[in-house]
Amino acid sequence: MADPVHILITGGAGQVGLExxxxxxxxxVVLHAPTRAELDLGDAASVRAAFAATPFAAVINSGAHTAVDKAEAEVAAAFAANAMGPAVLADATREAGIPLIQVSTDYVFDGSKDGLYVETDPVGPLGVYGASKLAGELAVRAGNPRSVVLRTAWVLSVHRANFLKTMLRLAADRPALRVVGDQHGCPTSARDIADTLMTIALKMIADADAPTGVYQFVNAGETTWAGLAQEIFALSAATGGPSATVEAIPSSEYPTPARRPSNSRLSTEKLTRDYGIAPRPWQAAVAEIVHELHAERTAP
Structure with missing residues (x-):
């Protein structure tokens, strides 16, 4: 019998962590997904104790302070979770001689580029959340050379709170919704992100020379929030679920504490080249989630 392969997953209660x-x-493979009470990334001693207790082969950090608007007023909390936590993990994984895979975000960019962002494009976060996630990227890359940063965007799943579930909830009692139509991006399944993280982790465990650095993963294709809402309602209506008409509005008519990038489109070519991962179209990913939610809703 081969020895078990222990993998630490932080942020196990989030959309990607659950997937x-x-x-x-x-x-x-034995997964360890401790709660925040069981493993405090802000406490280096807590992390050291976890590493002393279990011979982890890799760490996937999918945990984050993801309340983008709240972060504008909770700077210390955002940086503690999104920058200091990854820094502590970078130290611990480097000392253990194991790879660290860090989940990051399109919010490291300012959204002013035309076309798809590539990994080497200049970063310029518009708010505290993006700045704290960028600091986490830098901590991971500086702290553990055997690391991968995986940026993603517009994460959707059957779990937790996300745009898809919010739209279906609002449509249950509103016939029409006004949705931002001038922010462009790539809706992405948390399940597909998880499969990508699994592929990267297993390759990095098996091969000490596996590619490292910054990568991007999103589902293929692009749309706006309004376009995504229309697709969700068309799919939902076809299953007899809630639906609404969508009026596309400019971001200026939906002010939020944090500014969002107007372009969140990410290129995945580097990931396909180095890891052989080719994302499926976002429409297929969204259809899968809508159908699962419908099945949950109509289950006896």
Whole structure:
């Protein structure tokens, strides 16, 4: 019998963390997804104790302070979770000689570029959340050379709160919704992100020379929030679920404490080249989630 392969997942209660735990890992992989109470990333001693207790083969950090608007008023909390936590993990994984995979975000960019962002494009976060996530990227890359930063965007799933679930909830009692139509991006399934993280982690465990650095993963294609809402309602209506008409509005008519990038489109070519991962179209990913939510809703 081969020894078990222990993998630490932080942020296990989030959309990506839950999908990581549900993913089809190979036999022999043992996942550890401690709660925040069990493992405090802000406490280096807590992290050291976890590493002393278990011989982890890799760490996937999918945890974050993701309340983008709240972060504008909670700067210290955002940086503690999104920058200091990854820095502590970078130290611990480097000392243990194991890879660290860090989940990051399109919010590291200012959204002013025309076309798809590539990994080497200049960063310029518009707010506290993006700045704190960028600091986390830098901490991981500086702290552990055997690391991958995986940027993603517009994350959707059957879990937790996200745009898709919010739209269906609002449509249940509103016939028409006004949705921002001038922010462009790539809706992305948390399940597909988890599968990508699994592929990267297993390759990095198996091969000490596996590619490192910054990568991007989103589902293929692009749309706006209004376009995404229309697709969600068309799919939902076809299953007899809630639907609404969508009026596209400019961002200026929906002010938020944090500014959003107007362009969040990310290129995935580097990931396909180095890891052989080719994302499916966002429409297929969204359809899968809508159908699962419908099945949950109509289950006896």
């Amino acid at each position: 990581l735990q549900a993913a089809a890992w190979p036999e022999g």
